[in-house]
Amino acid sequence: MPELPEVNTVKKAFEATALHLPITGVEVHDAKIIRNVSPVEFEGTLVGRTFADTYRQGKYFFAILDNGINILFHLGMTGDLVYYFSPEDQPKYERFRVRFANQLILGYADLRKFSHILVLEDREQYLRQIRLGTDALEITFRDFQRVFEGRQTPVKILLMDQRRIAGVGNLYADEICYQARIHPASPAGALSRDQLKRIHHFMQDILRKACEKDAYYQVYPEDWFWKWRNDKASLPEGKGVVRKMKLGGRTTYFVEGYQPLISGNHKQK
DNA sequence: TGTGATGTTGAATG
DNA sequence: GCATTCAACATCAC
Numbered sequence: 001m002p003e004l005p006e007v008n009t010v011k012k013a014f015e016a017t018a019l020h021l022p023i024t025g026v027e028v029h030d031a032k033i034i035r036n037v038s039p040v041e042f043e044g045t046l047v048g049r050t051f052a053d054t055y056r057q058g059k060y061f062f063a064i065l066d067n068g069i070n071i072l073f074h075l076g077m078t079g080d081l082v083y084y085f086s087p088e089d090q091p092k093y094e095r096f097r098v099r100f101a102n103q104l105i106l107g108y109a110d111l112r113k114f115s116h117i118l119v120l121e122d123r124e125q126y127l128r129q130i131r132l133g134t135d136a137l138e139i140t141f142r143d144f145q146r147v148f149e150g151r152q153t154p155v156k157i158l159l160m161d162q163r164r165i166a167g168v169g170n171l172y173a174d175e176i177c178y179q180a181r182i183h184p185a186s187p188a189g190a191l192s193r194d195q196l197k198r199i200h201h202f203m204q205d206i207l208r209k210a211c212e213k214d215a216y217y218q219v220y221p222e223d224w225f226w227k228w229r230n231d232k233a234s235l236p237e238g239k240g241v242v243r244k245m246k247l248g249g250r251t252t253y254f255v256e257g258y259q260p261l262i263s264g265n266h267k268q269k
Numbered sequence: 270t271g272t273g274a275t276g277t278t279g280a281a282t283g
Numbered sequence: 284g285c286a287t288t289c290a291a292c293a294t295c296a297c
Binding site: 279 | 290
Binding site for chain 3: 076077078093110111112113114151152153157248249
């Protein structure tokens with residue numbers, strides 16, 4: 001689930017809860033979850049320090065220690081940070097936890113263990129190394145346009161390509177295509193400037209609103225697509241019927257008729 | 270009980 | 284580069 005708005009919400013909660021507290025202990029339950037250091041090294045890195053700052057780009061969240069070391073939390077599919085005081089509130093699937101001087105415990109839970117937790121000396125170098133793209137909320141229309149130019153690849157796959165645009169995952173990509181009224185399989189290079197403008201606009205509009213609502217789906221606007229996504233029933237107002245297809249190995253939902261497929265035979269500029 | 274699908278990415282292949 | 288497939292992992296729905 002964690003796409004840009006979810007990760008942004010994790011960041012906000014971390015800032016409100018865990019900053020500037022002395023770290024008194026670390027317990028690792030699953031050594032494999034921290035990818036580049038041993039549990040002992042991880043503990044040694046954290047204990048006695050505080051978290052001083054945070055950074056986020058796309059779905060990558062960094063907690064920055066007071067000595068400048070970055071702890072990357074990439075939440076994978078099921079990662080989450082959980083704050084609690086009492087041991088009986090320990091979340092299921094906790095993989096490690098951090099204890100603070102005020103008795104607060106920060107648990108890292110991850111059912112499916114697709115997470116990447118990394119200790120990084122140099123965040124910028126790491127971001128260059130993985131070639132992470134511009135954050136979806138930051139990317140200008142000009143740069144956005146460049147991503148799609150001359151490509152045969154379906155629009156949705158490019159929206160989810162973290163090396164080009166960082167932060168959009170499977171669910172929000174469907175939402176963006178729906179609100180922009182573009183068929184997700186439309187070849188990117190065939191879109192007109194106006195159509196690209198629409199996608200760029202709705203991408204940022206959707207992500208911004210989702211961030212404002214702390215990625216809490218229940219309070220998303222009524223006319224958003226997500227609640228019908230799994231429904232094979234028709235949408236209200238005769239918009240059409242929800243269809244399902246595979247795109248880049250990911251299940252994709254769209255509304256037939258409402259989101260016309262842009263044909264690729266005449267490239268527009 | 271077995272099978273396939275599930276929000277993530279990264280590696281391997283042609 | 285680009286497109287596709289698979290693997291990492293655990294659970295759930297059918």
